[in-house]
Amino acid sequence: MKVLSEPDCVLRADAELGEGPVWRADDDAVWFVDIKGRRIHRYEPVTGAAWSWAAPAQPGFIAPVAGGGWVAGLKTGLHRFEPRGGRFELITAVEDPSLDNRLNDGFVDAKGRLWFGSMHDGETALTGALYRLDERGLQRCDTGYCITNGPAASPDGRTLYHTDTLQKTIYAFDLSPAGELSNKRVFARIEEGGGYPDGPAVDAEGCVWTGLFAGWHVRRYSPKGELLAKVGFPVANITKLAFGGDDLTSVYATTAWKGLSADEREKQPLAGGLFRFEVDVPGLPQNQMAHA
Template sequence: MTDLSFIRPDCAWDLGATLGEGPCWDADAACLWFTDIKQRRIHRLHPATGARQSWEAPDQPGFALPRAGGGLVVGMPHGLYHFDPGTGSFTRLAGVEEDRSGNRLNDGFCDAQGRLWFGSMDDAEEAATGAFYHWSGGAPARVLDGICITNGPATSPDGRILYHTDTVAQTIHAADIQPDGSLSNRRPFARIEAGAGYPDGLAVDAEGCVWTGLFCGWSIRRYAPDGTLLGSVPFPVANITKLAFGGPDLRTVYATTAAKGLSVQERAEQKLAGGLFTFQSPVPGLPPAKVRA
């Protein structure tokens, strides 16, 4: 097992997010994008200067990922939108689940081909109405269905495996990606034991290991490609929602957290809950890609 327990994450931005999510490193601009779903905000951090900027979204933004043609692709309830940070405007790109009124989009990822992978979920976190999709323009293609809270997703370094999370079932799955984007051979990759938290957003490092934030779990875990637990990074807050590798050498980990669900007493004890955290990883992450559609 790799000892990660000595790592002590620092709070890079104490912004008190209700549900911080979706950190994504933009290598060209050397900045980090992330969202606060429940406060309907999109945030940007320039680590080199410490500059911070925030924008209001018209609805709950599950993710905001850089787009190859400029701007970002933002997932909001029932649609994908182009976001222009210069003007703050949102332009609809594609409809998603307009027949599932209680759903919203939650967590997205761009693979090395520039293809967007994302999930949906029941906003009330009760019904198994969530699904996973990929999008390269046109109508999003549904590849999995019947999940309450979708999270992840991320791909292996060779782009052949999709890792995706069924949070309520405390299970990370793996599936083989076919040339047309469909999935086959879906199987459990890692199960989180009872009482240890719920797997949330994922990232894969250059060695093919899978890192996951644990909601209610006070840590980030690292798993080997065969699903063996390698180690964990302890956090001073309970709800870690997702991580991303960034910085010039892709060894700086940025992790979003959430104050959602904490009692008044827990909030007082976890003063940095909802903050953006950072630490140095012993291995680099994979180069981030931009959505090409």
């Protein structure tokens, strides 16, 4: 795998906590959220045009739905999101509001199932969980997280990756055709000083990419968990990647200025921007939800 370009800031979104980039091929655009800024963004690479919508609560992710439309994971639950008019319609609450959790990061697998995590908004309690939504309804699949990130799946759909950010650990699960998880195990750990693993993405060779919050770079791991490559950034907090473009070799990365001091923000003027770099191994196509 070769990185064919240095990361370039293509949109100065000034996102406090940019997250969850999605490449929607039928739209030729990158969509992503600013969780703390409570906004959903859309960027058109061909024209450079950008749009933004206000969300009624912190949005952790957006997921495309087959046939059009979006599902947005907000702090208050799963909502249908209609860009035309900027409307949000509650589908279902996910957790008791007394937990003070919010939804954080989501993924649609090849069978159209939605996977997403919850996390403690204050980032102190182990109240977060991993969920699956499909035609059977909403199912809690794993618990005991403070900050969840991911998931992502292998090209053959047999392995699901999910991140415990504060534990600096990416886990792997066996994923059955029916969407059941088993055999939870450590896939990779980030060493002290390396930052915190954020959202993962998987390429066509089955390698796992992860952004590093407070780590200044992204990493690429082999399917066996071996570190293969690093890509440095001019900002500290890289949150998640998405593969886009006609051949899925343009990598888009969201970043954040959350947690930076005034001095650090001055030294990182591009923090919170959307970045792009080119690679020679494509990513996997963006899946769409079968049920919403």
